[in-house]
Amino acid sequence: MEKKVESTVPDTSRRDFIKKAGLAAGIMIVPRYVLGGKGFIAPSDRLVIAGVGAGGKGQSDIANFYKSGKAEIGFLCDVDDRRAAKSREAFPKAKYYKDWREMYDKEHKNFDAVSISTPDHNHAIITYHAMQLGKHVYVQKPMTHDIWEARLLTEAAKKYKVVTQMGNQGSSNDGTRLLSEWYDADLIGDVHTVYCWTNRPVWPQGIQWPAPQPNVPKELDWNLWLGTAPQKAYVDKLVPFNWRGWWDYGTGALGDMGCHLVEAPFRVLGIQYAKDVQASVGSVYVDEFKEGHFPESCPPSSHITLTFPKTNKTKGDVTLHWMDGGIEPERPQELLPNEQFGGEEGNGTLFVGTKGKMYASTYSDAPTLLPTARTKSANAPRKWARVPGGAEGHYAQWVEGCLAGYGKTELSSSFDKAGPLTEALLMANLAVRGHELKGGRIKLLWDNNLMKVTNFDAVNQYIKREYRTGFELKA
Template identity: 35%
Template sequence: MKPSLFPNRRTFLRNTAATAGSIFLPNLLIGQEGTVKKVNVAGIGGAGGKGTSDVGISAKGANIVAICDVDRERLKQAQQKYPDAKMFENFREMFDAMGDKIDMCTVSTPDHAHYPAAMEAIKRGKHVCVQKPLVNRIWEANQLHETAKKKGVKTNMGNQGHTGKGIRFLKQWVSEGIVGNVQEIHVWTNRPIWPQGNEAKAKYINGTVPKIKEKTKGPDGKDIMVETAEDLFNWDTWLAACPSVPYTEGLHPFAWRGHREYGAGAMGDMGCHLLDGPFWACGLGEPYKMEAECHELTDVSWPKSSHVVFYFKTEKYGEIKLHWYEGSLKPERPAELDAERDWDKIRGGFLLRGDAGVILNTDDYCGSPRLIPNAKMSEFLGGKPPELKLEAALAEGEPQLELIRAIEQDKICGSNFDYSVPLTKLCLFGNLAIANPGKVINWDAAKQESDSAEANKLITRAAYRQGWDYSAANI
């Protein structure tokens, strides 16, 4: 595989660590009485998985004052790492207890809980960095966007590729006409790497919440793990705004991604990364039509593999067709690819094809866009390193830190909700098609509905738990 033209996040941070203090403004805010203070951050879903890294990144430039997570073992570990932070299982209780001490929240819960957690934070005037996808229902995306604008908070989404150099070069080059008139885009991922289809459905059975295990001495004096009477995590709080149901196995802590109620499948998990570059560079907006074919879609689980086709009418390029592939599916090897490149080993990326050239990107975060064949890229560069003309992000590779700096400097993040809500919705349009395979779904952007009654049922959730009816109108 050809090396990237741009340094990765780790290299970038290492090379700039010595001078970071002179480049960035100090992490200080002016308080109400003229005092200076760092941003106070609360991590919702912040004690495990992606939440651990989201809180860890935030800690580089802010105070971690609270962590909320339904997993009690993870909370114990988080308390050891952040001894001065308060720990909570319920984000509403966290805000009731500490609302005046929190400036910003990271939201790193399972997809279904992004919406109520973010809406509660925004309702209380907190800035938010929400993991991708922002939500897993189109109606929720629109409400989240409207509410953030209404409350005037700063926002960001956790699609770190949008802070990088690669996506900026892509937008710059496409705008300058490097591939001519864009006609077709192919995007693919090897996800899901968690159970989906029939395998997932078989795992989603009613069960009993696991118990916390503690180390003790066995009869022979050796250490053994025994169950306590305490549940490992708070299932009722995990459900958030979703209707109360018995505990379901096969979800916590990772495989909820494959569940149609709680996750958004491979499209939701990776779409906001892989679609980001083409979406921004080509000004795609909302498709007017989409269709899909898939393998092993069930009533409760997203399929094992899918191929979705989106149709766009763009202001600059006219008609563009975008293909999305997931699971075992991917596009055919492009004829322009150099013979020595092993197409089978490229597990995710995108091809952006115009009438004057083709760009291939071979990572998940738009870090390696290049013209193919290599000779064409070399000719384009003319023996010189590429010159980036677009403004750099406030924090490369770290959207949580980007938001902290945006708060401090009164700036706007690159993946703020004006941008990331439409990007998230593109993924959710794909899921509308995946949930209705073999049908052409025509989308009316003005009405925010399709011509399919079945597809329209998925625009919002079938039911919300009583007392969890968040909307822009009631905030």
Template identity: 35%
Template sequence: MSNHTSSKISRRTFGKKTASAASAAFAFQFIPSRAWGNLTKPTMVGIGSGGKGRSDIANSELAGFDIVGLVDVVDVKKFGANKKNNRRENVLIESREAYPDVPFWTDYREMFADMGDKVDAVTVSTPDHHHFHASVMAMQAGKHVYCQKPLTHGIWEARMMSEVASQTGVKTQMGNQAHAEDHMRRCVELIRSGIIGKVRDVHTWTNRPIWPQGFANPPQKQKVPKWIDWKQWVGPAGHVDYNENIAPFSWRGWWEYGTGALGDMACHIMDMPYWALMPGAPKNVKAEQAGATEFSPPINSKIVWEFGPSEHTHSRGVRFNWYDGYVDAHFDPEIWALIKESEEYNHPSPSILDGRPFNEYGCVVVGEEGKMFFHRQNNNWVVNPTSIVDGYSWPAQSLPRARGDDKYKNHNEWFDTIVGKLVKGQSNFELAGPFTEMILLGVLAQRVPNENLEWDHKNMEIVGRPELKKYIQRDYTKDWEAEVSGAGKISFAAL
């Protein structure tokens, strides 16, 4: 609970039969609190203040926001005097100490009810399964939103997030921060200019997961510490008993709360080629994997998405290829960790890499005339053969450049859209939503490996596979249900 919770808040029943009543009672109506573009120092609350949340809040403050509140399920004020804090808990302490005078909540629904029009924007840096609820509640209340990647936990959620962003007109940005860096935008311009010809294949890889994946059963139940609101942490997802091997970091290795290595890293590594090509929705997807269980994503996988032709692709379309995880690894339940038998991890073949050394993650874009090798954190890129640049007519800049150093550009761009210096961020939800859908379709394919799944984008379904609907649109737990009205408004269970 918050440390200043209103006594007027009460629980009301919500269900499908009472959706209209809940909609009428729902407090978070879309009413912008102030005139957009006239703000000079917009107010912001950080939802999720540890881990990535710490840097999202700090970078937003540097961009120009006034931080007026914090939300996190962990209340560091309840840490005992003798508690030995780990690195992640120290980050949470840093957040509270950085903003000692702002209010704190463990439930973002209470924050929205308490703050009303006193907050202009939020960052959402929670586990994946809370992204949808926190972001949509914010947007429908007229708040601008910066949400971490992947944009959502599920495909339906990504579609809805994109639509709500369009309907409300608030300023949004997904937290794939390299999207705002100059070298990525230059590579997008170069590929679109045809430097390697029409693109037929994209290859992307990561050595992750670096957290436990592939476990067959949940860890043993532990006593819930007094400093964490575990019911709120579980929130809209299915219940699991508390264990320190789930939160605050290893939730990524749970189907119920995270999206595995693919969801964690593809929004970064696939970003440049997807943005450059804008291929639309895939026609089909197929995954190979090892180690996935009822509870957990695979230890390693390979995935192929096939797209139809578009402006910058080959006439037969383009294939996106993904490789993740260590080849010789297994999960050890005794120490609750992945054990690597070797340092070999999934990656493209040497023929695709042209004999070049490869990093722990990377990207190769294959065109009719050559290849581009790209690394999102290195301010360089390579085309092969190098002769294709001889006499090449370099394209003029066509994408805007965000201000500031690379570390802060994504937050700066979001801020500048809110204060009226820019029209929109380049990773806004209307663009990030379809990108996230594509990635999460791969997550779905990991659950039904070795099958070619045909995707019906319009109807949001796998053709001929109605039993897979549960992986596209999940059911939410009591008090977290969501209903979509005929007008497209989403109503939630109300506090």
């Protein structure tokens, strides 16, 4: 007998239809063949999704949920009609809103889950309010803009018992699982050092705030785009991409690529919360003799070092180096002179163990043992179940998890996993901002229980920011 799975908050019209059909037939459950014939998916087995952020990555997320075959895109929401155009064309029956607050207020009984793909500064407020309504949530990486927000959402997922997933699809890739199996089989010994690097940013950073533009595009609601961020006049080219390089909205290269590259060390080594962090950052020069000082903008490059305490999978502390802006670690001696190091796109993760080394590219693709000849002959027991479809299956995994219900299935990047990962990356950004405040490099000591830096209080202001009136996030 096939199990009937119901969504968290059923659609009123869907519920009424089933009820009326059941009464007419003199039964309470309507067989699937009566509803739609062979292969038909009953309404109660389809996830109705509201997409907040319908352009760019939001567009591809929504399309991938629909491809699962078990999701219906019931509602779309975007502050920019230009960005939403393709999704609206693809899902013409989806009701469209500009303000997520209005959509939640009017339609919350008519959808089961929310996909959030907005600039970083609005992730937490949109996600948290959806969770309060009992909605399952999928939010793009990084999970939040601030550390306090990440901790809040991690705890809220348990409180409201909703199914969660962060959009770092590499966590569903086979590569992370293969790296774990190699490590668990002791092929590289005890890992004590990890390097993660990226060619990002590929947007402007370390620059002066642009001059405001008098005319906001008619398709864009600038007030809604600002959301939780401080009130500022519209500037050109911030939307849809260059916001990443500004602290009010983005989290720099770490926020963009960190969740993809640091994911593997978290899973392979079992690390979670760092205990200290320090950073060096690239300088900007406005002319031959004068160094630029642009505190609103993320730096053009950085090298950040985090220390993670010993876990049950390591013999001691783990030092993780993050490098962006084109900075890379020294090539391992085990590589031949012309062999590729990391991914061709300029990203990579290198594990250094007491018996050897291994690395992978973005999304933990192309896992490789060093010397590379070891990769083909590596023999490690298969311990970890693969996600069907790998990275692409990340979306269907969440849909299936939502239909099954809270606690019924394990997801690759549920908030209990994504929360600590996000906090570590945002803590690394504290070191970058601390470098700016201190005027140089300092090691920040972190108290995870108090959620604060204990030796340089000035940087704690960035753990939880002030929200603009009308967009407050209240726990």
